[in-house]
Amino acid sequence: MLNKPWVRRSLLLLGVGICAYMVSRFPLRDIAGATLQLGPWVGIIPLIALCWFALNSHALGVLVGGKVPWAALMWQRVVGEGYNALIPAAGIGGEPFKLRELSKYIETHVAIVALITDRLIDNSLALAYSAGACAVGALAISMTAALKSSFLMYAAGAFAVAVVLVVAMMTSLTSKLGGRIAKLLGAEQLHNARFPTKTVLRAAAWQGIAKLLGMVELAVLLYLLDLPFTLSDVFFLAGALSAAGFIGGAIPQGLGVQEVATVGVFDILHYPGAAAVAFALARRGRMLLLSVAGVGLHLMFGRATVAEPEVAAEPQQG
Numbered sequence: 657m658l659n660k661p662w663v664r665r666s667l668l669l670l671g672v673g674i675c676a677y678m679v680s681r682f683p684l685r686d687i688a689g690a691t692l693q694l695g696p697w698v699g700i701i702p703l704i705a706l707c708w709f710a711l712n713s714h715a716l717g718v719l720v721g722g723k724v725p726w727a728a729l730m731w732q733r734v735v736g737e738g739y740n741a742l743i744p745a746a747g748i749g750g751e752p753f754k755l756r757e758l759s760k761y762i763e764t765h766v767a768i769v770a771l772i773t774d775r776l777i778d779n780s781l782a783l784a785y786s787a788g789a790c791a792v793g794a795l796a797i798s799m800t801a802a803l804k805s806s807f808l809m810y811a812a813g814a815f816a817v818a819v820v821l822v823v824a825m826m827t828s829l830t831s832k833l834g835g836r837i838a839k840l841l842g843a844e845q846l847h848n849a850r851f852p853t854k855t856v857l858r859a860a861a862w863q864g865i866a867k868l869l870g871m872v873e874l875a876v877l878l879y880l881l882d883l884p885f886t887l888s889d890v891f892f893l894a895g896a897l898s899a900a901g902f903i904g905g906a907i908p909q910g911l912g913v914q915e916v917a918t919v920g921v922f923d924i925l926h927y928p929g930a931a932a933v934a935f936a937l938a939r940r941g942r943m944l945l946l947s948v949a950g951v952g953l954h955l956m957f958g959r960a961t962v963a964e965p966e967v968a969a970e971p972q973q974g
Contacts, residue, residue, distance in 0.1 A: 675912045678919060678933065686930035694880045694938055701942045704873045708866035709733050715777070715862035719770045719851055724761045732757035738950025741943055753954070764843035769834035773825055773851060777860050780821035781867060782898050787814035789895020797892065799924055810899050825856055870894060877938055881931045889925055896921045915940070 713729040736750035736757075743749025751771060758767035787810070794807035824830065828850050835845040851859075871894050878885045878893075897917055904913025915936040922932035 673912070675915050678912070678915050681919075682930045682933060686928070687933045690881060690928070690930045690934035691937060693882065694877070694934060697880055698877075698938055700876060701873055701938060702945055704869055704876070705942055705946055706734075708869040709737070711862050711866035711869070712774075712778075715859040715866070716770060716774050718859040718862060719773055719855060720758070720762055720766065721855070724758060728757060728761065734946070734950040735954040736950075738947040738954070741947035742951060759843075763846060763849075764841060765831075765834050765838040765846045766849045768837050769830050769849040769851070772830050772834055773856065774859070776821050776825050776830070777856065777863050780818045780825070781860065781863055783814040783818035783821070783902065785867065786895040786898035786902070787811040787818065789892050790814075790899055792888075793892035793896065793924075796888070797924060803924070807896075807899075810903075814899065814902070826853055873939070873942075877935050881935060883927050883931060885925075893921055893925065896924075 710730060713726060713733045716733070717724060717726055717729050732754045736754040739750030739753055740748065754771055755764070755767055758770065762770075790807040791811035794804045794811070799807075828848070831846075831848055831850040834849055838845050871890050874894055874897075875885070875890050878890070897914060900913055900917030904917075915933070918936040918939075919929055919932040922929065922935070
């Protein structure tokens with residue numbers, strides 16, 4: 657149902673409508689003032705994002721055993737995430753590009769399993785983190801009983817899903833799923849393309865560090881908006897916004913959902929609503945800037961090779 661173009665367009669329009677409604681709730685003068693308060697230092701936000709792109713690229717490199725040059729991994733990350741953000745396809749619009757780039761260096765089946773595992777690590781970490789943040793926030797922050805119950809229910813459900821994803825990574829499920837996709841693509845299926853547990857844990861550690869940089873982004877924006885905050889405030893804010901991303905995943909890039917969630921969490925933390933809008937617009941602007949840049953780079957230099965493999969990968973023998 658969600659794959660139908662008219663459904664995706666309708667959800668996108670819904671997101672735009674939610675954004676428009678949210679902005680209309682606050683005086684434009686206050687929103688403009690809060691946005692201007694961010695100042696030129698807001699330009700550091702895309703640089704922070706590029707740093708976590710670099711760490712996530714290294715994590716993927718750990719999964720593939722260093723067989724893909726880091727420059728190629730960073731290239732496929734920047735361009736692939738750009739397509740993921742701009743194409744309304746449930747966040748996987750750039751995965752075919754990533755697969756094509758990885759397949760230049762490693763077997764297609766291994767590349768597919770690497771991308772699946774990479775996504776599972778990312779989602780399991782995000783779910784576990786948001787579950788913990790929402791649970792701690794619900795118990796430590798003053799809020800209505802309805803909100804407290806909602807956060808605790810989400811925390812329980814998110815943690816359960818995170819456990820399921822971890823189990824999937826530790827079994828042969830990823831290899832079997834990758835094999836089916838490889839078969840559909842006409843590529844050779846390897847007998848066992850699952851990564852060792854130690855390798856998965858190393859990749860997860862690097863992705864965990866990357867997610868800490870996401871908290872740095874939030875802290876920088878709060879600082880630029882001259883809002884008083886503690887580390888626990890940033891922890892809760894990041895977890896709640898991550899939860900909103902999962903809940904509103906049906907809407908392309910969570911458009912509108914993330915913005916409304918930001919206003920709601922700011923209200924819980926007793927921050928001004930106009931500052932919430934400026935905060936949300938800064939993060940949305942960072943995403944659009946990097947997405948357009950990534951796709952633009954691909955359109956301009958897509959024919960060029962970032963780093964040619966020294967020797968073409970030979971298929972593994974079963």
